[in-house]
Amino acid sequence: MSTTVLTGVCPECETDLTTPPIVPGETLSCPECLLTLRVDDIDDGRLRLRMVEVTLRDWGQ
Amino acid sequence: MRHVALVADRIGWEERRLIAAAGAHDLRLSWVDDGALCLGAPAAPALGDFDAVMIRSRSYTRGGLIATAAEAARVPVLNTAAAIHACENKLSLRALLRAADLPVPDFRLVLSRADFAAALAELPLPLVLKPVFGGMGKRVTLLRDADTAQSVYDYVEDLGHGFEQAALVEPFLDGGSSVRCFVAGRQLVASASFRSAGGDWRSNAALGNRHRRVAQGPEISKIVDAVVDVLGEGIYGIDLFETPDGFVVNEVNHAPAFRAVADTSELDIPTAVVRYLQEVTS
Ligand SMILES: Nc1ncnc2c1ncn2[C@@H]1O[C@H](COP(=O)(O)OP(=O)(O)OP(=O)(O)O)[C@@H](O)[C@H]1O
Ligand SMILES: [Zn+2]
Numbered sequence: 001m002s003t004t005v006l007t008g009v010c011p012e013c014e015t016d017l018t019t020p021p022i023v024p025g026e027t028l029s030c031p032e033c034l035l036t037l038r039v040d041d042i043d044d045g046r047l048r049l050r051m052v053e054v055t056l057r058d059w060g061q
Numbered sequence: 062m063r064h065v066a067l068v069a070d071r072i073g074w075e076e077r078r079l080i081a082a083a084g085a086h087d088l089r090l091s092w093v094d095d096g097a098l099c100l101g102a103p104a105a106p107a108l109g110d111f112d113a114v115m116i117r118s119r120s121y122t123r124g125g126l127i128a129t130a131a132e133a134a135r136v137p138v139l140n141t142a143a144a145i146h147a148c149e150n151k152l153s154l155r156a157l158l159r160a161a162d163l164p165v166p167d168f169r170l171v172l173s174r175a176d177f178a179a180a181l182a183e184l185p186l187p188l189v190l191k192p193v194f195g196g197m198g199k200r201v202t203l204l205r206d207a208d209t210a211q212s213v214y215d216y217v218e219d220l221g222h223g224f225e226q227a228a229l230v231e232p233f234l235d236g237g238s239s240v241r242c243f244v245a246g247r248q249l250v251a252s253a254s255f256r257s258a259g260g261d262w263r264s265n266a267a268l269g270n271r272h273r274r275v276a277q278g279p280e281i282s283k284i285v286d287a288v289v290d291v292l293g294e295g296i297y298g299i300d301l302f303e304t305p306d307g308f309v310v311n312e313v314n315h316a317p318a319f320r321a322v323a324d325t326s327e328l329d330i331p332t333a334v335v336r337y338l339q340e341v342t343s
């Protein structure tokens with residue numbers, strides 16, 4: 001695949017997004033609504049994004 | 062080539078490095094969404110492609126349940142369900158460690174205001190109040206005065222639901238450096254000592270803000286070894302507190318972060334983890 005830029009839409013605020021190469025599982029912050037979005041899948045240069053939590057009560061590291 | 066599932070809610074700094082290290086050492090490590098496995102079918106078809114599962118869910122709930130279901134389907138899992146369940150509950154862990162004669166901080170289990178009052182009467186201030194189930198340093202509260210302590214408990218009673226009200230009260234071990242040990246298998250891969258700095262008295266990684274130096278020594282190795290004897294081999298972040306009488310084990314993390322200790326180690330942490338995964342799957 002020669003695409004170096006991937007595109008998608010924020011599922012929360014519908015802003016068009018472009019990202020450098022990224023793989024499923026990685027997260028990014030929507031520049032418009034600031035929510036954390038996870039790449040669930042990439043299909044032909046199009047990102048499928050999902051909003052994910054940034055912290056929950058049962059998290060530990 | 063062996064194929065291991067990296068089960069997590071996302072790929073963060075640590076997971077990215079683990080995947081890269083696996084690639085460099087002839088192991089395939091693939092991200093699998095911890096919220097999309099739908100386990101339960103006897104042979105765990107969702108995990109059919111994998112020789113083993115490494116759990117990196119930030120959530121204890123998800124990690125423990127996925128490990129239980131995967132083990133039931135006879136898929137090798139790191140960490141084991143038993144280890145994750147021990148780590149998710151600060152009381153269970155301390156009880157286990159204490160039973161094995163490991164040094165842990167003194168504590169009182171607080172389930173009610175009556176327990177809270179009794180703990181305050183038994184242990185001298187300053188004290189620390191922390192949730193039995195909780196992580197990332199959240200809600201860990203330093204109690205310096207008896208008069209504010211009661212108001213703090215108002216919030217526990219008022220805003221805590223069910224299991225969130227279960228708490229420990231323990232002495233504030235203010236000699237104050239904490240030591241984070243990163244373990245893969247049985248091996249102590251890295252250890253560093255932290256001191257809080259700036260605006261927060263807590264020094265855990267999730268809250269930032271601390272000073273750091275390398276920590277080593279036979280006492281640390283001995284404790285780490287004994288903790289692994291109790292929990293079984295695995296990938297752990299073991300937190301120790303330094304006290305005038307030696308180290309005590311504060312807690313153990315089941316999917317430990319390692320960014321903060323990475324540059325204090327002569328060993329490469331992701332490579333050490335990958336070597337351990339190879340050992341487990343060979
Ligand atoms: N008894 C104590 N005495 C002194 N400091 C403490 C005590 N308990 C906790 N702390 C401080 O608060 C931080 C968070 O506490 P603790 O590790 O018990 O909670 P946690 O929510 O499980 O954190 P994490 O998941 O980040 O390890 C510790 O790293 C330490 O700096
Ligand atoms: Zn958005």
